[in-house]
Amino acid sequence: MAELTLEDIARQAGVSRSTVSRVINGSPNVRESVRKRVLEVIQQTGYHPNAAARTLASQRSWTLGLVLPHSVSVFFTDPYFPHLTKGIAQACNQYNYTLALFLVGTKEDEEKIFPRISRKGLLDGVLVQSGHHGDQQIIWRLVNSKMPLVVAGRPFRSDGVSYIDIDNVKASYNAVSHLIRLGRRRVATIAGPAHSTVGLDRREGYVKALYEHGLEVNESLIAEGDFTESGGYSAMQSLLPAKPDAVFAASDIMAIGAMRAAREAGLRIPHDIAFVGFDDLPIATLSDIQLTTVRQPVVQFGYKAVELLIDLIENGLNPPRRVIMDTELIVRDSCGASLQS
Amino acid sequence: MAELTLEDIARQAGVSRSTVSRVINGSPNVRESVRKRVLEVIQQTGYHPNAAARTLASQRSWTLGLVLPHSVSVFFTDPYFPHLTKGIAQACNQYNYTLALFLVGTKEDEEKIFPRISRKGLLDGVLVQSGHHGDQQIIWRLVNSKMPLVVAGRPFRSDGVSYIDIDNVKASYNAVSHLIRLGRRRVATIAGPAHSTVGLDRREGYVKALYEHGLEVNESLIAEGDFTESGGYSAMQSLLPAKPDAVFAASDIMAIGAMRAAREAGLRIPHDIAFVGFDDLPIATLSDIQLTTVRQPVVQFGYKAVELLIDLIENGLNPPRRVIMDTELIVRDSCGASLQS
DNA sequence: AATCATTTTGGGAGCGCTCCCAAAATCTTA
DNA sequence: TAAGATTTTGGGAGCGCTCCCAAAATGATT
Numbered sequence: 055m056a057e058l059t060l061e062d063i064a065r066q067a068g069v070s071r072s073t074v075s076r077v078i079n080g081s082p083n084v085r086e087s088v089r090k091r092v093l094e095v096i097q098q099t100g101y102h103p104n105a106a107a108r109t110l111a112s113q114r115s116w117t118l119g120l121v122l123p124h125s126v127s128v129f130f131t132d133p134y135f136p137h138l139t140k141g142i143a144q145a146c147n148q149y150n151y152t153l154a155l156f157l158v159g160t161k162e163d164e165e166k167i168f169p170r171i172s173r174k175g176l177l178d179g180v181l182v183q184s185g186h187h188g189d190q191q192i193i194w195r196l197v198n199s200k201m202p203l204v205v206a207g208r209p210f211r212s213d214g215v216s217y218i219d220i221d222n223v224k225a226s227y228n229a230v231s232h233l234i235r236l237g238r239r240r241v242a243t244i245a246g247p248a249h250s251t252v253g254l255d256r257r258e259g260y261v262k263a264l265y266e267h268g269l270e271v272n273e274s275l276i277a278e279g280d281f282t283e284s285g286g287y288s289a290m291q292s293l294l295p296a297k298p299d300a301v302f303a304a305s306d307i308m309a310i311g312a313m314r315a316a317r318e319a320g321l322r323i324p325h326d327i328a329f330v331g332f333d334d335l336p337i338a339t340l341s342d343i344q345l346t347t348v349r350q351p352v353v354q355f356g357y358k359a360v361e362l363l364i365d366l367i368e369n370g371l372n373p374p375r376r377v378i379m380d381t382e383l384i385v386r387d388s389c390g391a392s393l394q395s
Numbered sequence: 396m397a398e399l400t401l402e403d404i405a406r407q408a409g410v411s412r413s414t415v416s417r418v419i420n421g422s423p424n425v426r427e428s429v430r431k432r433v434l435e436v437i438q439q440t441g442y443h444p445n446a447a448a449r450t451l452a453s454q455r456s457w458t459l460g461l462v463l464p465h466s467v468s469v470f471f472t473d474p475y476f477p478h479l480t481k482g483i484a485q486a487c488n489q490y491n492y493t494l495a496l497f498l499v500g501t502k503e504d505e506e507k508i509f510p511r512i513s514r515k516g517l518l519d520g521v522l523v524q525s526g527h528h529g530d531q532q533i534i535w536r537l538v539n540s541k542m543p544l545v546v547a548g549r550p551f552r553s554d555g556v557s558y559i560d561i562d563n564v565k566a567s568y569n570a571v572s573h574l575i576r577l578g579r580r581r582v583a584t585i586a587g588p589a590h591s592t593v594g595l596d597r598r599e600g601y602v603k604a605l606y607e608h609g610l611e612v613n614e615s616l617i618a619e620g621d622f623t624e625s626g627g628y629s630a631m632q633s634l635l636p637a638k639p640d641a642v643f644a645a646s647d648i649m650a651i652g653a654m655r656a657a658r659e660a661g662l663r664i665p666h667d668i669a670f671v672g673f674d675d676l677p678i679a680t681l682s683d684i685q686l687t688t689v690r691q692p693v694v695q696f697g698y699k700a701v702e703l704l705i706d707l708i709e710n711g712l713n714p715p716r717r718v719i720m721d722t723e724l725i726v727r728d729s730c731g732a733s734l735q736s
Numbered sequence: 737a738a739t740c741a742t743t744t745t746g747g748g749a750g751c752g753c754t755c756c757c758a759a760a761a762t763c764t765t766a
Numbered sequence: 767t768a769a770g771a772t773t774t775t776g777g778g779a780g781c782g783c784t785c786c787c788a789a790a791a792t793g794a795t796t
Binding site for chain 2: 752762
């Protein structure tokens with residue numbers, strides 16, 4: 055049984071191809087009785103229009119691409135990404151877009167994939183999860199290809215590119231200030247990698263908080279992690295000799311690793327050492343001690359990114375759009391706030 | 396700047412549309428000098444063929460769909476899914492397919508998405524992650540639509556459908572036998588939901604192991620979890636009164652939750668109570684005590700599923716293909732094997 | 737009932753490719 | 767060098783839609 059075409063439906067309903075097309079696309083200029091008849095035939099036959107033909111004729115594919123560049127390994131360690139993907143997928147469902155997923159692991163992958171994402175005919179727009187230095191190239195190639203593009207996470211060079219981000223500086227400033235207000239004086243940080251804007255921004259907020267509270271920035275209280283549990287674990291080990299009494303970790307998963315290291319070193323949480331994480335994903339509440347953390351609206355973030363992209367597709371690329379979302383400090387046990395009665 | 400077409404390249408290279416098409420598709424019947432000239436023009440102009448036009452003309456989209464039905468909530472709790480997705484994406488990259496991701500949360504989602512996946516023109520084939528009872532309907536609709544389909548995880552009704560799975564019965568039989576061999580006599584299980592084939596099969600292996608080792612099956616030693624950490628946690632709490640000396644959990648994440656509950660109840664692991672998980676994802680080695688677990692080749696599983704699907708696409712749907720992959724018991728600390736010196 | 741305005745309908749052209757067939761160019765062989 | 771075999775090339779048709787324009791049908795107005 056060959057696939058049905060518009061023409062088949064038209065014949066069966068006794069109308070023309072154009073009329074069936076109008077019915078399908080919800081044009082108002084169809085007599086009610088005719089619409090009903092056509093709809094019936096469509097129902098009975100289970101006809102669905104061919105996506106490729108539609109795309110070719112209308113120059114609109116109703117497909118968005120999600121590119122996750124080079125972050126692949128982290129992608130599967132940090133629950134942040136699945137949550138982001140969830141928000142994006144939900145928005146795509148909502149707005150009737152199909153989501154194409156591109157996991158770019160290697161340079162070869164990038165070369166293979168680039169033609170597919172840069173040319174109309176497959177995608178109407180592209181979402182790139184980024185903030186890493188290594189992602190700059192693909193972003194610029196995309197910008198030059200005039201493909202509607204939204205970057206999730208501020209890119210290093212952001213002139214002319216639309217992106218969505220959270221206020222990382224403010225968020226970590228608040229988190230660290232909270233620790234200081236609780237009386238902690240040797241506040242350490244496990245920062246994200248310096249080749250990422252998230253890493254840089256959260257570190258900046260940390261420094262700013264210390265500074266504004268009259269505390270000195272001590273390099274031996276700053277370690278760098280890679281957003282993995284084991285990265286947090288070893289960062290914490292390197293921090294231990296400096297005897298911190300609090301740690302602000304740039305992600306929950308690193309905080310979890312760090313707490314494991316602290317526990318192994320015989321420290322009591324939060325009595326001897328306090329912890330604040332970042333993300334507020336479910337894992338934050340799963341360890342024996344509930345993690346105080348910065349809640350970022352990951353799912354909504356993804357959802358909003360899609361809305362931004364659709365805006366670009368429908369209303370043109372200029373001016374570039376910028377969206378900064380808010381965060382909230384969620385106080386639980388690991389920061390020791392409950393110690394002060 | 397409008398997008399370039401085949402015709403443009405043909406004109407610039409002084410050949411016909413057909414010849415350019417041949418060059419792009421690697422046809423051998425092109426004079427070498429001509430091929431070189433055309434390739435040069437393509438290079439210079441940065442031309443890429445339009446995917447929609449190609450799909451329409453060749454009836455091949457080079458796109459595969461991955462459908463994750465109803466499991467959405469678990470999807471973002473259990474790292475199994477990201478890993479599976481990784482394998483699938485890698486295979487797609489390898490074989491030059493684009494991956495379209497469909498997260499089906501609600502019945503409405505299913506209705507919205509079904510037309511897109513069932514009709515040629517968008518997808519060449521579909522992969523459904525399944526094993527849940529609620530997924531039967533979409534699988535059968537897909538089977539009836541004659542769309543090439545591979546189910547990842549044995550579906551409830553498997554006649555005529557191609558699927559890939561691991562030998563869950565054997566795997567859990569081995570895991571439980573291992574615990575018994577170590578001298579545990581009150582072996583409990585935290586099974587997966589009874590509305591999933593994984594849940595059922597792993598439970599069956601558990602029962603079989605007890606039976607073959609002459610132990611009685613005690614209903615109070617069987618609890619059901621939902622593949623989440625907190626599900627494992629509460630399942631363990633319900634198991635505690637029956638005083639198990641070992642627990643086989645149907646997933647690592649549930650084992651982690653269960654161990655948390657056991658620890659909170661003052662039990663020492665593995666001295667008082669041993670644990671074996673299932674999956675061997677990175678989390679298995681991240682807790683304070685290393686988890687003994689059944690390793691299943693999740694990434695390769697996804698990869699293989701794609702290869703299966705491509706086989707169906709290229710060589711026809713019949714007979715249905717079946718692939719069962721092997722697992723391996725990874726012995727670490729939580730089972731107490733190291734206690735026997 | 738005739739005229740004009742408005743709504744509804746049909747069909748042609750075209751989106752940018754692939755595929756097939758026949759024509760042109762090139763190579764063999766006697 | 768001519769005939770035939772083979773390789774290379776060009777162009778038409780068609781994939782299944784959308785979009786536009788003109789024709790047909792309907793409605794409003796005198």
